[in-house]
Amino acid sequence: MTVDEGTIVARAISDGQDRLLSADEPLAALQLRCGGDIPGMIAVPELLDLVGRARRACVRMTQAISAQDGNDAITFWVEADPEGEGCAIVVRSWQTAALISEDGAVAEERRVAIDRQIAELTAWLDSGQxxxxxxxxxxxxxxxxxxxxxxxxxxWTDFLQPENVTHQQPLHWRLLDGGPVVFAGSSRPWRVSLIPQIRPGFEPSGFELLLLSDQAPSDCVAIPQAAAPVPPRGLVGQDLAPVLKQPIARIVANAETIRTRLAGPLPDAYAEYAGEIAGAGKLLLDLLDDMADLEVVEADSFSTTADYIDLSDVARQAAGILGVRAREKGISITTPAPADSAPALAEFRRVLQVLLNLIGNAIRYSPEGTSVDVRVDVNGDRARAIVADEGPGLSLEEQGRVFEKFERLGRSGDGGSGLGLYISRRLARAMNGELSIESAPGQGARFILEVPLDPEG
Structure with missing residues (x-):
């Protein structure tokens, strides 16, 4: 029902502990359906906050309140007037509207975001899994x-055996997505999430595989990567990160569940609060990863292991991993043609890490509808991968600062830590290579990764 703004719909009384002592309908019914009692603590969060502030300040306060009642969204105007130890509450303009369910595609994006945050292992697959x-x-x-x-x-099914599946592998990815898997060495229940890299009307060009468990590990500590020598023990990478990442990931997952109303109806304001919590948690997780990498690359004993790789292949893989993020922003990525070749002697995992950072930055800072060009070539005894964007470009002074630690060139709110390019250059130099930039204001930027050429490639 809808009542004119000047009409009093209901009256109520609260005490000095913000308990609802009495209330008229329909506020009384809403209090009970939200899990409260009369007398009992005010059960509508926004109303509880308003009454508490008015009581403590001894000032009459008014505010529009939103709440959910089953499948209905309720909006009403409240006046909270301090009286005695509590407040006299007046309700006006009560409005009811049906809740609008979230779009299925949006809900799926939220599910993927949650899975990425709580995954304990991530793998990347080609189109044939x-x-x-x-x-x-x-x-x-x-x-x-x-x-x-x-x-x-x-x-991947050679290593993660789908439960209760006897058919020849791999099955169609949709039949495996979300299914339970088992592998030697763990008694925890596990499931996989397969995220396709796909364009409408085409088959997936690759997949991101996430290994997840709803049961927390009893003892999970960070490990040194297999291809690199074990670095000295670091505070973040080996002590803090393993302790913090799991609970932060759970906070992010729970906040996303609240924000998307998967746990039940919620006012828009509180869904926004939950979204801010999830966003802050993701920033913390990214920062922990960057700080752990920083410890590794700054260790005196850090070195890399040379692999026989082709920069063309690695560049296409990096672009494929970031393809979904680019398409969400309307950005196209041009990758090296299969015939292009730049054989190199460099550690595959570290080259992939650098290219993911460069392409990710290009996507982040480029305008919607532009393109990112990734190409490779050979220059003397160097194999090169070049990532060019159509972003705002950098001045000579900014180019001199862009590789400094924690440098973000005055940008705020973009989620970066200012460590990615610093770490990437350290990695390039550890592989006897270099990372440089060519740019000008208004003309985009070209980041050039150089590593030793494989003379026999």
Missing amino acids: RLIAANTDCSELAPLADAMAQGVGRC
Whole structure:
């Protein structure tokens, strides 16, 4: 029902502890359906906040209140007037409207975001569900990640056995997505999430595989990557990150559940609060990853292991991993043609890490509807990967600062830590290479990764 703004719909009385002592309908019914009692603590969060502030300040306060009642959204105007130890509450302009359910595509995006935050192992697959790379920070999964890294080119189901499936693998990815899997070395229940890299009307060009468990590990510590020497013990990477990442990931997952109203109806304001919590949690997780990488690359003993790679292949893989993010922003990525070749001697995982950072930055800072060009070439005894964008470009002074630690060139609110390019240059130099930039204001930027050429490639 709808009542004119000047009409009093209901009256109520609260005490000095913000308990509702008495209330007229329909406020009384809403109090009960929200889990409260009369007398009892005010059960509508926004109303509780308003009454508490008015009581403590001893000032009459008014505010529009939103609440959910089953499948209905309720909006009403409240006047809270301090009286005695509590408040006299007047309700006006009571309005009811049906809740609008969230679009299915949006809900799926939220599910994927939650899965990415709580995944304990991430792998990247080609269009045939064959392994490209795998990564984990959990010691329990270290043997599995090592085996998958050694098994590049094999189907992921050779390492993660789908439960209760006897058909020849791989099945269609939709039949495997979300299904339980088992593997040696863990008694926890596990499931996989397969995220396709896909364009409408086409088959997936690759997949992101997430390994998840709803049961927290009893003892999960960060591990050194298999291909690199073990660095000295670091405070963040080996002590803080493993302790903090799991609870922060759970906070993010729960906040996303609240924000998307998967746990039940919620006012828009509180859904926005939950979204801010989830966003802050994701920033913390990214910062922990960057700080752990920073410890590794700044260690005196840090070095890389040279692999025989082709920068063209690695560039296409990096672009494929970030394809969904680019399409969400309306940005196209041009990758090296299959015939292009730049054979190199450099560590595959570190080159992939650098290119993911460069392409990710290009997507983040480029205007919607532009393109990012990724190409490779050979220059003397160097193999080069070049990432060019159509962003705002950088001045000479900014180019001199862009590789400094924690440097963000005055940008705020973009989620970056200011460590990505610093770490990427350290990685390039550890591989006897270099990372440089060519740019001008208004003309975009070209980041050039150089690593030693494979003379026999």
